[in-house]
Amino acid sequence: MDVIKTLPNPFRSSVVSDPWLPPETDVQSVHQTAFARCCEAIAVVRSRQRATSVLLHGEAGSGKTHLLARLRAHLIAEAKADGPGGVQEAVFISVRLQTSARMIWRHLLRRTVDDLLRREGNNLSQLERLLLHRLGETGLAIGDGRRWLTQKRDESQNQNLLRHLIEPFFERIDVAGRIGYQLRIVLGFLLLGQHRGLAGAWLRGESLPEAELEKLGLAGDAESEEELEERAFRTVIALASLATSELPIIFCFDQIEALQLDGQDRTGLVAFGQMMSALHAESRHVLLISCIQSAFLDTLHRTVRTSDLARISEYAETSLNALTWSEGLKLIRARMEKTPELSALRASAGDALWPLDEAEVKTIFTPTGCTARMLLSYCAELFEAKRSGDQAPPHEPAPAANLFLDQELESRKKKSLEGSVSSQTDQIITHGLPALIQLVRNKWRQSDKRPPPGVDLVFEGPHGRVGLSLCNQQHYPSLSTKLGHLINPLREKQLDRLVVLRDSRLPLGPKARVNRAKRDQLLQHGALWIEPSIESLAVLDALRQLLADANSGEIDNRGHPIGRRTVEDWLLSNLNSDLNDLLEQMLPEEADPHQFSELLEALCELVERHYLVSVGDAAAMLSREEREVIDHLESQTDRIGVLGEPPAVLFRLVPDHAL
């Protein structure tokens, strides 16, 4: 069919993975009930000034994320139509729960801050809109909010505006005292556009060095894991308290299935239920929307406490159903009408589904309907067949696609490398390592007993109890406290082996004398100190995301979801030795005498700071012989870049994929 040969396939992009992107095509009558319930719930939050919740469920590919995108687009359109002074667009927070029970609040905080600070084009960020709205309510910001803000930002360069503006502002809006002093300061910085990077990092809960905290005028506390989780909880609640009935916050939770490590694991889901109850109880102008696969609903009901379940679906529990034939027709036509050239051609064709054949399309529909994703994938194939003049492909289930999964893993690995930051290492390890261990080492399991202080994960296996402590704090007093806790489990034989992990991008600098001494003490007691490479962290990150996406029905091969078990089987069949190598890096059996040395660490820290330094200068700065430096570099070219033979210049290494 030559006329359509040059036209783009209107049915590509069947998977909507980001509710922030406007839906490609939207047929309002599809999933209208579920959409209406969400809109009603927002109205309840606005009018009755209390938090409420909606639970959405559907098969993989039924359109849960698409519905959220539609909701967001609707809120924007509604606000625009109402004009200034009318109904406001709600604040939208989207959270994929690819995390573990231990870090659920920290994960929520990070995602919340990411979305609060998100800005589109030249618009204000959601946080700025929230704060300006509150300032307008209190009468502290008069007239046009953006102009007022620009003026204040100009003024703040010369004056200590922070104290004069922010203090009275929070005194008025924070009667309940939820927004602590440090949070007020940081929000003030973000509003006035000062120290944006640092303030954003602090708000996300990242560990900052003391020097950076000083720039913000904040004190750092040495906090345990529980205290960090508690702080994340209080910060989320404090941020949620900024919402009002005119400007509510909508939290959308997706990939809840990713919280479950395996069919027997309960901790993640129980933590989710508790988190939802806490959000519901502690917030007022907040809507909580949760999305799960229909097949997971029973697991949720069996695992989450009844009272928590009630809070997850308080306003409504509703389904996104498979499309009926008439709904499917509307969707197909809407997709084709979106392309002007195709739409023009179709006008003269006379056939409702041209260039597709109705009988061919109908073959994918069973009496029970067809999911949107499956329909679009199939129509994409039909369209391609028409373009090339082939016979329509018979509808068969997609075969297990090794190549497809290989590509999926590679693309996730690439993405992880591109966005790799040391602040995400804890999340990657706590979520990914248990999944990896379960996959590869059947005789190992994660202990469900409370780990000793300072230890983050404990695994039990044939060789006993192995503890893993994540020591990625950049705030040295916090690191010192954590390292200090680790000596007792070794002395008291609470663990058979202790592995201390620190991101290789965070070498201990020359000023970290106390921490180095504590590290030496741990090593003398038999602990292992490991610094996994950025690449191995990226592989682990890609793996956990692949498994989580499979669990949530988001791995789609020609319209057919690929489940977790299929992915696990594929990984074990094809990558067994690579997975074992990865695990060996994370939980080595023995210490690698060549992996870690103080000189190497000092060199890493030097290039982190200076980016490029000659061997001679490096040796001088570290008070070592040049020969000694060169000897140490020979086996470590994956950590430090080297130019010249023999090495003459050292440089900070950036992985190929990140370029």
Place this chain on the structure above:
Amino acid sequence: MSIQISAEDRDLLFRAFQQSSQPLTAKKLWDGIGKVSRFKESELHGVLNDLAKEGSLKTHRAQRSVFWLPALEEEAKTKILQALGDERLSKSALENRLKSRLVGWPVQQRENLLTRLVAAKSVYKLPPLKGNYGLYSARPADPREYLDKAFTELARKILRLAENSEPAGFTPERVFAVAEELWRSAFPQAVTAPSAPVIEKKEGEKEKDLNDAIIGRMLQRWPAAAGGALVSVTELRRELDAEIPQKEDFDRRILELAATEKIALHRHDYPANLEPTEREALVTDNHGNFYIGIALRA
């Protein structure tokens, strides 16, 4: 004379009530907000009474009156239903459970809530099976439970008489005819006129009735289904076991309903991951699809 309070204080009061999971006395409320409110403790009772008069709060007047938000009653009703669960409880057993679940609620208010639930048919008051005391349940009773034993005993007596009829000088048919006569005279309202023809429903109508009964039972047992909530196929089948005992029949009817677009079926995306017994319990269309849930279509 009503006491004027600022919008901020009103806001403060309502927030305190929203954060409470039980009715509050004026004293308890004051303990929570006294330090930050701008009105005096002596004025609080009057303020609360005014709010109760305008309908923003509910109250139970007693030596220590308590106040609560109307929305709290919905939460309390949910707790009553949770206390009942799937059981049948006597009044005293239910009251014992409610003491710990509805802390702070006066007894009379607990009774009022229960009465309202019964009136709304969210809770049923069942006749006693044994003894003199009725039972409360979140599910309606089945008359069969009450009559089964009595009828079984009666049927046994009638059959024994029929077996021994000949030496007694009457026929078994006479025994059954008299039994029917006695039944009719005892329950004239339950019997159709003898001359009225018994109209046999056509097969198609019976099918339709039973298919409609599936939807009716869904709505009765799971009220959230009216809003599109998913109902588990295995639980629905268990619920309809008496009416549709065969799994194949149940599956067929469900698939028929789906084909008419009255309901939507949700497939299990990874049936191969299930244990065989779990998989076989689902509705199947014999094309490799296993359905885990049912939702009503709008």
